[in-house]
């Protein structure tokens with residue numbers, strides 16, 4: 001067993017893990033962070049996506065020991081302290097960007113990273129950036145729409161209030 005210390009959703013945890021333990025299993029089974037789900041276990045579906053030091057990773061493709069002394073954010077750590085949804089979470093709700101919801105935590109974590117890197121992506125850039133996240137229900141249209149809605153809101157925020165031109 002190996003001792004690791006990981007900050008997850010703002011709380012620091014020190015635990016013993018087997019060197020072979022996957023990060024997704026550590027999150028779900030040792031920390032009870034079941035908002036992060038497993039869709040395939042073979043790094044294909046993206047359902048298990050979390051942020052590791054602010055960048056999205058498929059947590060079934062990372063060992064828990066690789067997160068030692070690093071920071072993980074899961075879907076459970078995105079909302080504000082009073083449970084306020086992020087604009088992207090609200091857009092998913094408003095655009096009906098989910099049906100069964102199984103892919104949604106991973107979709108939101110991946111899209112959050114995508115928008116942090118590129119706040120005003122084109123539709124092609126969104127589709128390319130989300131291609132590692134699979135959805136069996138929606139046909140992707142409303143997921144892309146939700147992400148572009150947030151991008152559009154940040155675009156109009158950045159162009160409004162800037163005085164006259």
Ligand code: FES
Nearest residue numbers: 039041043046060
């Ligand atoms: S469970 Fe990790 S990519 Fe599918």
Ligand code: FES
Nearest residue numbers: 099103135136137
């Ligand atoms: S909403 Fe069911 S898998 Fe995406």
